[in-house]
Amino acid sequence: MIILGVILLVIGLLASIGILWTIGIVLVAIGVLLWILGAVGHAVGGRRHYW
Numbered sequence: 748m749i750i751l752g753v754i755l756l757v758i759g760l761l762a763s764i765g766i767l768w769t770i771g772i773v774l775v776a777i778g779v780l781l782w783i784l785g786a787v788g789h790a791v792g793g794r795r796h797y798w
Contacts, residue, residue: 748778 752774759767 748774749782752776752778 752771755767755771755774757771759765759769759771
């Protein structure tokens with residue numbers, strides 16, 4: 748999810764498409780949040796680890 752967010756951020760920046768930039772930021776933020784929750788041991792979506 749983080750990688751997809753970064754890809755959308757880059758495409759949005761290069762093509763000057765604001766909606767891709769916004770979606771990319773949201774995906775990166777959600778991905779980082781899930782990664783942190785999984786790393787500290789909280790179950791995310793029924794899983795102990797989030798990949």
